[in-house]
Amino acid sequence: MSRVAGCDVGSLTSKAVIMENNKILGWSIIKSKSDPEESANSAMQTALEKAGCTLDSIQYCVGTGYGRDRISFINETKSEIACHGMGAKWLVPSARTIIDIGGQDCKAIRIDKDGVVEKFITNDKCASGTGRFLEVMAKVLDIGLDELGDMTEKTETPITFASMCTVWAQADIIKYINSGYSVEDIGAGINAAMAKRVAMLANTVKIENDVCMTGGVAKNKGVVSTLEKVLGVRIRRVRKADPQIAGALGAALISQSKINNGGSK
Amino acid sequence: MMDAFYEAASKIDSQPIRSWKERGGKIVGYTCSYVPSEIFHAADILPVRLRGIETESMEIADAYFGPYICTFPKCILQLAGKGKYTFMDGVIITPGCDSMRRLDECWRKAGDTHPGIVPDFFYYFDVPHKTTEHGIQWFMEEINHMISALENQFNVSITPEKLQSSIREFNRGRKLLQELEDMRAKTDIVISGTDAYAVTMAGTVMHRNEFTVLLENLVKELKQKKAAKNDKRKRIMVIGSISDDISLIQLVEKENEAVVVAENLCFGVRYEGAEISENDDAVSALAHAYLGESKCPRMYGKYKERLASLKQIIDRTHIDGVIMQNVRFCDLHGSENGLFERDLEKEGIPCLRIEREYGPLVETGRLKMRIDAFFERLYK
Numbered sequence: 001m002s003r004v005a006g007c008d009v010g011s012l013t014s015k016a017v018i019m020e021n022n023k024i025l026g027w028s029i030i031k032s033k034s035d036p037e038e039s040a041n042s043a044m045q046t047a048l049e050k051a052g053c054t055l056d057s058i059q060y061c062v063g064t065g066y067g068r069d070r071i072s073f074i075n076e077t078k079s080e081i082a083c084h085g086m087g088a089k090w091l092v093p094s095a096r097t098i099i100d101i102g103g104q105d106c107k108a109i110r111i112d113k114d115g116v117v118e119k120f121i122t123n124d125k126c127a128s129g130t131g132r133f134l135e136v137m138a139k140v141l142d143i144g145l146d147e148l149g150d151m152t153e154k155t156e157t158p159i160t161f162a163s164m165c166t167v168w169a170q171a172d173i174i175k176y177i178n179s180g181y182s183v184e185d186i187g188a189g190i191n192a193a194m195a196k197r198v199a200m201l202a203n204t205v206k207i208e209n210d211v212c213m214t215g216g217v218a219k220n221k222g223v224v225s226t227l228e229k230v231l232g233v234r235i236r237r238v239r240k241a242d243p244q245i246a247g248a249l250g251a252a253l254i255s256q257s258k259i260n261n262g263g264s265k
Numbered sequence: 266m267m268d269a270f271y272e273a274a275s276k277i278d279s280q281p282i283r284s285w286k287e288r289g290g291k292i293v294g295y296t297c298s299y300v301p302s303e304i305f306h307a308a309d310i311l312p313v314r315l316r317g318i319e320t321e322s323m324e325i326a327d328a329y330f331g332p333y334i335c336t337f338p339k340c341i342l343q344l345a346g347k348g349k350y351t352f353m354d355g356v357i358i359t360p361g362c363d364s365m366r367r368l369d370e371c372w373r374k375a376g377d378t379h380p381g382i383v384p385d386f387f388y389y390f391d392v393p394h395k396t397t398e399h400g401i402q403w404f405m406e407e408i409n410h411m412i413s414a415l416e417n418q419f420n421v422s423i424t425p426e427k428l429q430s431s432i433r434e435f436n437r438g439r440k441l442l443q444e445l446e447d448m449r450a451k452t453d454i455v456i457s458g459t460d461a462y463a464v465t466m467a468g469t470v471m472h473r474n475e476f477t478v479l480l481e482n483l484v485k486e487l488k489q490k491k492a493a494k495n496d497k498r499k500r501i502m503v504i505g506s507i508s509d510d511i512s513l514i515q516l517v518e519k520e521n522e523a524v525v526v527a528e529n530l531c532f533g534v535r536y537e538g539a540e541i542s543e544n545d546d547a548v549s550a551l552a553h554a555y556l557g558e559s560k561c562p563r564m565y566g567k568y569k570e571r572l573a574s575l576k577q578i579i580d581r582t583h584i585d586g587v588i589m590q591n592v593r594f595c596d597l598h599g600s601e602n603g604l605f606e607r608d609l610e611k612e613g614i615p616c617l618r619i620e621r622e623y624g625p626l627v628e629t630g631r632l633k634m635r636i637d638a639f640f641e642r643l644y645k
Contacts, residue, residue: 066630081638105631116645121618122635 002259005047005058006251007040007074008083009067012103012131013216014039015248016047018058019256026051027245032103036067043248044073060258062251066104078254080247081109081120087250088214089115091243092236096208099198099227099235100246101217103131108202119205128164129197131216134223136166137190140173141183145220151187152222159189164197191222198223199230212236214246266486267460269479273467274511277319277349281471285311286352291419294353296341296368297361298531298561299392301408301551303435303541306473307427308415314469314532315341315350316509317623325379329371335364335594336623337507342371346379355386355418357411361531362563362597386418394565396557405552412548428547431473435541438468438477442537444484449526450582453492458501458525462514465534469509498522499585499643502578504529505602506592507623516629517588521640527582529575535560562601571601572608579614586615586643588636592623615643 003025008015014032018025028046032039040063048055055073063074064083071077080102088098089111098109106129109120123129138148152158159176161169169190176186194217202211211233217223218238228235241249273279286292293305294315305312317340325346326339344350360366369389376383391407393400412423442465448455464483468476501523503514509532514525529535539558542550559567560574579587589605591598599620606616617639621632 066634079634079638079641081634082641117638117642120635120638122631 002256003053003057003059004252004255004259005044005061006083006248006253006255007044007061007063007065007071008080008245008247008251009036009040009043009063009065009071010080010103010247011066011105012135013244014043014065014067015245016040016043017245017248017252018047018051018053019249019252022256024241024249025053027241027248029242029244032067036070037072039067040071040073060255062255062258064247064251075255075258078251081107081117081122083247083250083254084214085109085111085117085250086115086253087246087248088212088238090249090253091214091238091240091246092210092212094210095212095236097202097205097211098246099202099211099213100215101129101131101194101198101213101223102215102247106130106198106201106215106217108198108205110205110208121201121204123201128166129194129201133164133166133169133194134190134217134220136170137173140170141177141187141190143183143187148187148190149220149222151184152191152225155182155184155188157185158192159185161189161193164193169193188222191220192226194220194223195226195230199227202227202231207231207233209233210236212238214238214243216244218243266483267463270460270463270467270483273471274463275318277316277344278352279470281475282311282313282352285472291354292352293355293357293386293415294350295357295359295390296338296365297359297392298535299359299361299555300357300390301555302473303428303431303547303551304408304412304415304423306431306434307423308419308421310354310415310419310421311472313353314509315356316470317341317344318510319349320344325375326371329375330367333594334367335362335506335592337509337592338365338368338371340623342368342375345372345382346375348379348382351381353384355384355388355415357388357390359390359392360563361392361561362595364594386414388414393556394563396559396564396567401549401552401556404556405548408548408552425547428551429543432541432547432550433543434473434477436543438473438480439537439540441477441480441484442468442534445480445487446527446534448484448487452496452583454496454498454524454526455487455490455492457518458503458528459511459514459518462511462525462528462530462533465537466509466511466532468537469532496524498524499640500524500526500583502527502529502582502584502587503590504575504587504605505590506595506598507531508590510623512629513590516633517636520633521636522644523640527578527584529560529578531561562597568601568604572605575605575609576612579609584614586617586639588617588619588639590619590621593620615639 017027063071068077107122291310302312320340326343358369541554589602
C-alpha cells in the first residue's frame with residue numbers, strides 16, 4: 001500500500017491531492033495566500049482532512065506550481081508542465097494534447113502515450129488568455145465565473161473584441177454595456193476571445209488527438225465549446241475529477257511512481 | 266583568475282574602464298558586433314560595447330521608445346539618460362536591427378531634456394544587410410568614413426600599418442578564444458558556460474592587450490585542469506537574441522544538471538573565433554571578416570548557411586539540447602528560432618523556444634519553469 005500526495009501552489013489557487021493505490025483519497029482547492037508556504041500547508045491540511053489521514057502517513061510528496069520552492073513538506077519539486085502531462089493522462093487516458101489554463105498562464109502540452117512531455121508552449125507575462133482574464137471580465141459584467149461559462153449557449157450573436165489585452169478588453173466591455181448590448185452577447189464574446197487566444201498556443205504545438213483541457217478554465221463550458229469550433233477538434237471532457245486539480249494530481253502520480261521505483265521519505 | 270573577467274562582465278562602471286579613464290584614455294561606445302574594434306585599437310581608443318545591465322527603471326526610455334519594442338536598446342537609453350554613460354567620449358550606433366537603429370534618434374532627442382547625455386562624437390555607422398560584392402564595397406566605404414571621422418574628432422592618425430598591427434593583436438585573442446571553444450567542445454568539462462560567457466563578455470569592454478594576457482593565462486590554466494569523472498550533466502547550447510547578462514546562462518546551469526558548452530549569441534564568441542587576414546589590405550580584410558560570415562539573422566538570404574553552421578557546432582560540441590530565446594518584439598530571432606526549431610527537431614535535436622523580456626528587469630520564475638520542464642524532457 002502506498003499513500004502519496006501532490007501539492008500545486010498556483011498564482012490564484014493552491015491544490016493538493018492525496019492518493020492511495022492509484023485512487024484519489026482526498027483533494028482540495030483553496031485560494032492562494034500571500035505566503036506560498038501557508039497556501040501549501042492549508043491546501044494540504046484540507047486534502048488530508050478529506051482523506052481522513054495525517055501528513056505522517058504520506059510516504060512521498062511532489063510539489064509543483066509557482067510556489068513549489070517554498071513548500072516545506074515535499075520530497076522534491078517538478079515543473080507544472082510535467083505534472084499537468086501526467087495528471088491529464090490519468091484523467092483522460094487517450095489524451096495526447098493538453099490545454100491547461102490556469103490563473104496566470106496558459107499552456108499547450110503534447111504528451112506521448114506514457115504521459116511524458118514531448119512539446120509545450122506557455123504564454124508569457126500577460127494576463128490575456130488566462131483565468132485572471134475571465135475573472136476580471138466577469139467582475140466588470142457583475143456576474144459569477146460559473147455564470148460566464150453559460151453565456152455562450154444563450155446567444156447566437158457574441159461580440160467580437162478588437163483586442164485581447166485584459167486592460168483594453170475591459171474598456172471595450174464597458175463601452176458595450178453602455179451601448180445597451182446584452183450581458184449574454186458580451187459574456188459569449190469574452191469566452192470566444194479567450195478561446196481564440198488559447199487556440200493560437202495550441203496550434204503552435206501541433207495538435208494530436210485526443211485533446212483535453214485542464215485547469216480552472218476547463219470548467220467554463222463556453223470557452224471549451226468555442227475552442228472546439230475554433231480548433232475543429234473534439235475536446236474530451238474531464239469527468240474523473242475536477243480538472244483544476246490536474247497539476248496536483250500529476251504531482252501525486254509522480255510521487256506514486258517514485259514509491260513504486262523504490263524511493264521513500 | 267576569473268575575478269577580473271567577472272568584474273568587467275557584470276558592471277558597467279568596471280575597474281578596467283575606470284583605470285583607462287584615469288590614465289586619460291578616450292572611450293567610444295558601440296552597439297553591435299559588426300563594428301570592427303580593431304579600428305579603435307589602432308587609434309588608441311578603448312572601444313566599449315554598450316550594455317543594458319544595471320537598469321532599474323524605464324521611465325526615460327519608455328517616453329522615447331514606447332512600449333512595443335525590444336527592451337535592450339531601451340535599457341541603453343535609460344542608462345544614458347541617467348548619466349551612466351557620460352564617461353564615453355563618443356558613441357557609435359549601428360542598424361544591427363530596427364530597434365537598435367532607432368536608438369540613434371531616441372538618444373539624440375532625449376539629449377534635449379537630459380543635457381550632457383549625447384557625447385560630442387555621436388556617429389551612425391551603417392552596415393549592409395547583404396554579403397554581395399556590392400555590400401562589401403559599401404561596407405568598406407563605411408569603414409573608411411568612420412576612420413576619417415575618428416581621425417578628425419580625436420586628432421589621431423589611423424594608418425594601414427597601425428590597423429594591421431591591431432588585427433594581429435586581435436588575432437592573438439581570437440586564436441585563444443578558439444582554443445577555449447575547442448576545450449568546451451570536449452566531453453571533459455573544464456569550464457562552466459557562465460564562466461566562459463563572462464570571459465567573452467569581458468572582451469567587449471576591456472582593453473584588448475590586457476584581455477589577451479588574461480585569456481592566455483586562463484587557457485594555460487584550463488589546459489592543466491582535470492575534468493570531473495563521469496560528468497552526467499546535459500550539454501546545452503544557448504542561441505537567439507542579444508544577451509549581455511551572464512545571469513541567463515547562470516539560470517540554465519544553476520539548479521539543473523546542465524552545462525552550457527556553446528552559444529550563438531551577440532556578445533558571445535560569434536565572430537571572435539575566426540581569424541582575420543593579416544596580409545591583405547586592412548580595410549578590405551576587416552570588411553570581409555566582419556560582414557562575410559552572416560551569423561546574425563539581420564543578414565539577408567543566409568538562413569541555410571546559419572542552419573548548417575549551427576548543426577556543425579551541435580555535432581562538434583555534443584549538444585543534448587538547444588535553448589533558443591528571443592527578447593520580446595525581436596522579429597529577427599523570433600522568426601529564425603521558429604525555423605531552427607522546425608529543422609533541428611526534425612533531426613531529433615531537442616529544442617526549447619522561449620520568449621522573454623531582456624535581462625535585468627525580468628522576473629525569472631516563468632523562464633525557470635520552462636527551462637526546468639525542458640530538462641525533465643531531456644532526462645526522461
